[in-house]
Amino acid sequence: MxxxxxxxxxxxxxxxxxxxTSLFIAHRLATIxxxxxxxxxxxGEVVEAGTHSQLLAxxxxxxxxxxxNFKQNIYRKICRTLAFTTSTWR
Numbered sequence: 001m002x003x004x005x006x007x008x009x010x011x012x013x014x015x016x017x018x019x020x021t022s023l024f025i026a027h028r029l030a031t032i033x034x035x036x037x038x039x040x041x042x043x044g045e046v047v048e049a050g051t052h053s054q055l056l057a058x059x060x061x062x063x064x065x066x067x068x069n070f071k072q073n074i075y076r077k078i079c080r081t082l083a084f085t086t087s088t089w090r
Contacts, residue, residue, distance in 0.1 A: 006030070
């Protein structure tokens with residue numbers, strides 16, 4: 001999904017959830033950045049809880065570790081794709 005479509009969806013969700021208790025199950029951090037509280041699960045157990053900024057500031061936070069790992073995996077995929085693309089141009 002492109003960034004503009006994602007922003008429209010997130011704006012609609014914010015509007016629909018205003019003044020209500022809502023539960024989101026998310027794999028992407030962008031989805032839960034505005035949450036009042038985030039529960040981080042590991043093998044079905046709550047291992048951390050807090051706001052987005054609290055969890056990212058915490059040393060050894062599973063949320064931070066997962067964010068870093070996610071970005072590294074994306075970077076690796078992009079590098080592999082670029083390597084493949086440039087090698088096929090030769």
